[in-house]
Structure formats: structure tokens, C-alpha cells
Amino acid sequence: MTVPLNLRGEGRARILRALHGKGPASRPQLVTLTGLSRATVASLVADLIDEGVVREDDTPSPESGSRPNGRPAVTVSVVPQAAYAAGADIGHTHVHVILCDLAGQPVWDRRVAHDTDLEPVRTLRTVADFVAEALAETGVSARQVLGLGVDIACPVDSGGDGLDAASIMPGWLGVRPASELTRLTGLTTSLTNDANAGALGERLYGAGRGVDDLIYVRLSAGIGAGVISGGRLITGSGGLAGEVGHLPVAPGGLVCRCGNRGCLETVASPAALADLLSRSWRQPIEPADLPELFRDARVGVRVALQEAGEAVGRAIATMVTLLDPRLVIVGGDLACAGEALLDPIRRTVERYAMPTEHRKLDVVAGELSTWAEVRGAAGVIINDAPDTLAVNFGNR
Ligand SMILES: [Zn+2]
DSSP states (O other): OOOOOOOOHHHHHHHHHHHHOOOOEEEEHEEEEEOOHHHHHHHHHHHHHHHHHHOOSSSSSSGGGGGTSSSSSOOOEEEEEEEEEEEEEOSEEEEEEEEEETTOOEEEEEEEEEEOOHHHHHHHHHHHHHHHHHHHHHHGGGEEEEEEEEEESBBTTTTTOOOOOOOTTTGTOOOOOHHHHHHHOOSEEEEEEEHHHHHHHHHHTTTTTTTTSEEEEEESSSEEEEEETEEEEEOOSSSTTTTTGGHHHSTOOOOOOOSOBBBHHHHHHHHHHHHHHHHHHTTTTOOOHHHHHHHTTTTHHHHHHHHHHHHHHHHHHHHHHHHOEEEEEESSSSGGGGHHHHHHHHHHHHHHSSOSOOOOOEEEEEEEEHHHHHHHHHHHHHHHHHHHHHGGGGGG
């Protein structure tokens, strides 16, 4: 979000960005980090403390420098409960809503099974109702909520409100979820594709902390990837970057919902694995049955996971050759299969990515499980918090 800042606002934003990004800092450190004068830092920090946005810490950090009396300089930090962000993950078969504090820690959450694809109006109403429940049950006021970050299992256009829904979620054609949710909740709403939100979530709070070049691959009802390169999310010209689930991997294979044939999603999604096992065992298997089957690891399950892992691995190998990430994070519903899936992915990536002596690549499971997307969606709002708080908070 770009907000015109006056000079005082710009100073406040610099201080909040420094504290938000690097954690506690002493006033002398803030002078260095922000380029502001000592007097300006002292005055703005005093204002932020009065407003309850920043507080002095009880335990100064050893790196914070010394005061003239030899004691460590007092550090200040952002008060996590000074403001909140709401997050909503709209999947094909569920809705998950959370309320997070400024540290990104969820203080409320609700997840329900929900047939999303054909019911946009009811889905968005459910999100809005859950946000209202979150506020009522936590006692957080709407004025303390900086915004609502939403992710959805559909490509989101570069404008951030339109969906490329024709083949992926046809019931949502023409729906503008961010505008509609702003109307329903009164909150500024941002909209992100689910795999992109998962990449942001794992980078902010999970397996990708501190890594600037990573690929997050989400293996759920839809398969997609979020790509962070040089610390920035790659969205492409129309929001379609990272649609790895629709790379062709099985010539002559099943027709995919995107309209092409043999996409990765037709061989490595939970639905594809459940279909395979249903035919093999001649009994109905649903995607929801898979986690338990993974735990039992019967022979057919191991083979199905190995083949799915190899198909995913080939697609990831292509992305690794093109994008040179430091880390690949595997998330989504299938990730609970653990090493039975990760091992064939790693071996196939190693086999098919361009050979080089210099690549330092790790392929790991996500740390946030089914929370990666919704925490990343809320993280979009939290990332903007320094600017939002700098401009608005005093007037809220
Ligand atoms: Zn496809």
C-alpha cells in the first residue's frame, strides 16, 4: 500500500520499519538505522510510546550499546498487541480465518470444511462472519485491525482483485473478492494467490526465514508454487507465475481442469492419488483418507507417493534450473506424507536439474503445515504495518 507520508509520518515509518524488521533497538541504534537526528528519534519514540505502539523493554540486549553510566542502553520494540491483522485462506474445500498480532502470531482461528468453488457469495459471507466473530471473541476493536489479507486457490491478476477463474474456479467468474470483502467487513483487503501466500508465510514464520531465494510448492487440491527471488515475490505480468501444477508431465494423460492434458495436477494431487488407489484397491478412497493411509504406508501407497514425488520432482527440477533457488519448501495437504514423498522429490530434482558444482539447494517440508497460506495472507498486511501505523494510528 502506498500512502503519502508527511515528514513526521516518514520519520515514524522509518522507526517502525527498523523495529519491525530487526526487532528491539536502542535509541542510538535507531539514529543509525533511520538516518534521523537524535532529537527527532527521541521525540518520535516518545510519541509512539504514548500511543502504545512502542514500549521500552525490560531486558536490554547486549548489542544495544552502552549509556554514559556503563549500563546497557534501553531498547524499545513494537508492542505486538498494538494492532492486529486478519487473514483468510479460501481453498477449494475449506475456509480458514485467523486474527494475528503484529508479530504474526495468531490469537484466534477458525477453519471449516466448505465447498468454495460454486459458492462465492456464501464463502465471502462466511469469511466476513468469522472476522466479526474473531473481534467479538477476542475483544479486539475493528479500529485496531490494520486490514484483511486473503488468499484464494485461484490465480489473482496483477491488479490484486480480479481472478483468472474461467478454468480453475468457474463459479467465481467476475467476482471481485477484495472489493466485496472490504464492503462486508469495512477492512482494507488484499488478495493473493494461495501458493504465493504460502511462500510468504513460510518465509516470514516458517522454513524459509531469512532466505531470499526460495520456491514454495503447494501440493493440495490445486498444485501451485510461490516463487521468491531476491527477496521479492514473483507474480508475472498477469499474476500467473508459478502455476507449476499445469506443467505437462504425462503426455496423453488425463484432461486437466485447466483444459490441457497430462498436467502435474492430474498425477500428483491428493485427488489423483485417491483415484489411483481407488482403482487399484477397488474401493472408494477420498483425499481426506490419505493422511491415515500415509501413516500405514501399505505397499501401494508407497509406490503412489514415490511416483507422485518423481512427477513433482521433475517439475521442480525445471524450476530449479530456471530460477536457481536456495531452498524448495514442500507444503500443502500431501506434505504430511513426509520423507516417503520428500525423498523421491529430492532424488528427482538432483537427477534432472542442470548439473552444477555450485548449487546449494535444500528441499525441505514446510514448517507451518496447513497454516502457511493463511499466515502469509495476514503477513501481507503485517508487512505494511509500519507505514499504516505511521500514518493512521495516531488518528484512529
Ligand atoms: Zn492443467
